[in-house]
Amino acid sequence: MSDATKPEAPPRRKGLSRSHKRRLSRGVQYVVFVAALIAFAASADWDRLQNQFAQADIAEQMFPDVITLALKNTVLYTLSGFAVGLALGMVIALMRLSSVGPYRWLAGIYIEIFRGLPALLIFIFIGVAVPLAFPGTEIIGGTYGKVALALGLVAAAYMAETIRAGIQAVPKGQIEAARSLGFSPARAMISIIIPQAFRIILPPLTNELVLLFKDSSLVLFLGVTLEERELSKYGRDLASTTANSTPILVAGLCYLLVTIPLGFVVRRMEAKAQEAVK
Amino acid sequence: MSRPEIEVRGLHKSFGDNEVLRGIDLEIGQGEVVCVIGPSGSGKSTLLRCVNLLEEPSKGQVIVGGVELTDPDVDIDAARRRIGMVFQQFNLFPHLTVTENLTLPQRRVLGRGKAEAARVAAENLERVGLSEKATAYPSSLSGGQQQRVAIARALAMGPQAMLFDEPTSALDPELVGDVLAVMRMLANEGMTMMVVTHEMTFAREVADRVVFMDGGLVVEDGTPAQVIGAPRHERTRHFLSRLLDPAMAEVEEETSDQVGGAT
Numbered sequence: 001m002s003d004a005t006k007p008e009a010p011p012r013r014k015g016l017s018r019s020h021k022r023r024l025s026r027g028v029q030y031v032v033f034v035a036a037l038i039a040f041a042a043s044a045d046w047d048r049l050q051n052q053f054a055q056a057d058i059a060e061q062m063f064p065d066v067i068t069l070a071l072k073n074t075v076l077y078t079l080s081g082f083a084v085g086l087a088l089g090m091v092i093a094l095m096r097l098s099s100v101g102p103y104r105w106l107a108g109i110y111i112e113i114f115r116g117l118p119a120l121l122i123f124i125f126i127g128v129a130v131p132l133a134f135p136g137t138e139i140i141g142g143t144y145g146k147v148a149l150a151l152g153l154v155a156a157a158y159m160a161e162t163i164r165a166g167i168q169a170v171p172k173g174q175i176e177a178a179r180s181l182g183f184s185p186a187r188a189m190i191s192i193i194i195p196q197a198f199r200i201i202l203p204p205l206t207n208e209l210v211l212l213f214k215d216s217s218l219v220l221f222l223g224v225t226l227e228e229r230e231l232s233k234y235g236r237d238l239a240s241t242t243a244n245s246t247p248i249l250v251a252g253l254c255y256l257l258v259t260i261p262l263g264f265v266v267r268r269m270e271a272k273a274q275e276a277v278k
Numbered sequence: 279m280s281r282p283e284i285e286v287r288g289l290h291k292s293f294g295d296n297e298v299l300r301g302i303d304l305e306i307g308q309g310e311v312v313c314v315i316g317p318s319g320s321g322k323s324t325l326l327r328c329v330n331l332l333e334e335p336s337k338g339q340v341i342v343g344g345v346e347l348t349d350p351d352v353d354i355d356a357a358r359r360r361i362g363m364v365f366q367q368f369n370l371f372p373h374l375t376v377t378e379n380l381t382l383p384q385r386r387v388l389g390r391g392k393a394e395a396a397r398v399a400a401e402n403l404e405r406v407g408l409s410e411k412a413t414a415y416p417s418s419l420s421g422g423q424q425q426r427v428a429i430a431r432a433l434a435m436g437p438q439a440m441l442f443d444e445p446t447s448a449l450d451p452e453l454v455g456d457v458l459a460v461m462r463m464l465a466n467e468g469m470t471m472m473v474v475t476h477e478m479t480f481a482r483e484v485a486d487r488v489v490f491m492d493g494g495l496v497v498e499d500g501t502p503a504q505v506i507g508a509p510r511h512e513r514t515r516h517f518l519s520r521l522l523d524p525a526m527a528e529v530e531e532e533t534s535d536q537v538g539g540a541t
Contacts, residue, residue: 183387
């Protein structure tokens with residue numbers, strides 16, 4: 001009994017102390033990182049790489065067309081696809097929340113199909129199958145219309161789920177307050193619920209914009225005129241005429257020019273939203 | 279006597295198997311202030327929410343201003359414009375400023391012009407003493423201020439009657455007074471009011487009638503002096519003793535539960 005109450009000496013740790021171990025482990029990680037970097041740098045053939053990917057005169061040739069034509073078209077395709085996707089996604093989200101069963105099922109089926117298919121297949125479908133099935137009909141806007149439709153169909157499936165989640169995240173008291181003031185259900189949705197839902201879903205919608213921006217490269221498979229080329233097609237065409245890959249690198253940098261700032265904006269918005277919750 | 283402003287006849291409401299209201303009859307005259315009190319789960323909030331049909335009654339009639347709201351062909355949105363409602367959680371629109379909270383419903387629902395809506399909004403903000411918060415967003419206001427804005431928002435629609443669903447229950451104790459003062463002002467102006475509340479002082483001093491509910495039924499209905507001062511029913515007495523002197527209720531609860539179990 002008296003033995004048990006006697007304060008025990010803290011057990012002595014054998015070997016390294018905790019802080020020592022931590023320092024050692026971090027040191028090992030740095031060594032591995034530097035070693036990998038050296039191995040990579042030493043084994044790559046930098047001259048050939050530079051020759052193939054970073055020819056200043058070829059890069060110079062690309063300006064200003066890469067911006068005024070290719071980047072402009074990429075942005076145009078993206079925005080038109082986003083607009084179609086947003087409009088269609090909104091309709092599907094509202095159908096998904098409808099009290100009418102068939103609307104809900106239809107919206108569910110749409111979402112499952114278009115989320116499950118590669119975007120490339122949808123581009124091919126729009127480019128090939130639709131003209132075959134409806135000969136003589138033209139999709140309004142030519143290539144621009146086709147791209148807007150193809151990108152919009154894909155984006156709508158994702159956006160519908162995002163919008164639905166946003167609408168459901170608006171507290172129930174909001175619709176009750178609106179209805180008690182005499183708003184009809186549709187008016188309450190438009191004036192009160194949807195504006196609040198959009199605040200909630202602005203970051204994921206911007207993310208979707210980034211995804212669309214990259215997916216617009218699939219226009220490659222539609223067959224476009226010289227004037228309709230976007231970054232990827234433009235870069236690839238130039239790469240084959242110059243037999244050099246520099247245009248691909250420049251096109252890639254143009255994508256990053258847009259996607260990195262957009263990603264930054266999304267993180268800012270998310271941080272702000274997090275703060276508002278607190 | 280003129281026709282009652284609010285009339286409830288044989289009202290039943292069930293959520294699934296749970297019968298919350300079991301036959302309520304209630305009349306509230308024009309300009310009358312009625313406080314509904316009762317333990318939680320007694321159905322008092324559900325009754326209030328049935329009066330403007332935020333909850334669809336399972337059976338019975340609700341008539342407000344001579345219009346039967348339970349008639350399936352009635353224009354419920356038009357009927358609700360006559361009935362203002364104030365919620366426990368305020369439910370201000372957080373994406374709009376205080377003024378926009380008041381003007382948007384007027385413009386969208388009543389079709390008022392911009393200038394008129396702004397004028398009515400300013401008037402009502404002044405009535406609740408919050409003119410200086412006109413351009414603020416709800417999130418920057420205290421709970422008491424938010425609730426007063428919510429009252430002003432309902433008043434801006436020019437309602438014939440006002441429903442209050444535990445308007446001070448979500449407030450810090452020191453903020454309750456400001457909201458009650460606004461409600462007292464409304465009562466003095468002759469507004470028809472139905473108030474679900476735990477504020478017994480308010481009920482005693484401002485209400486024309488107090489209704490005690492328990493188990494989905496109206497147990498007692500009379501002047502504050504009758505219901506609060508000299509309750510006739512055992513259940514009313516127990517409820518009031520717990521509410522008015524919560525420190526004593528802990529001790530009493532054992533016996534009251536036994537009584538409750540025996541009956």
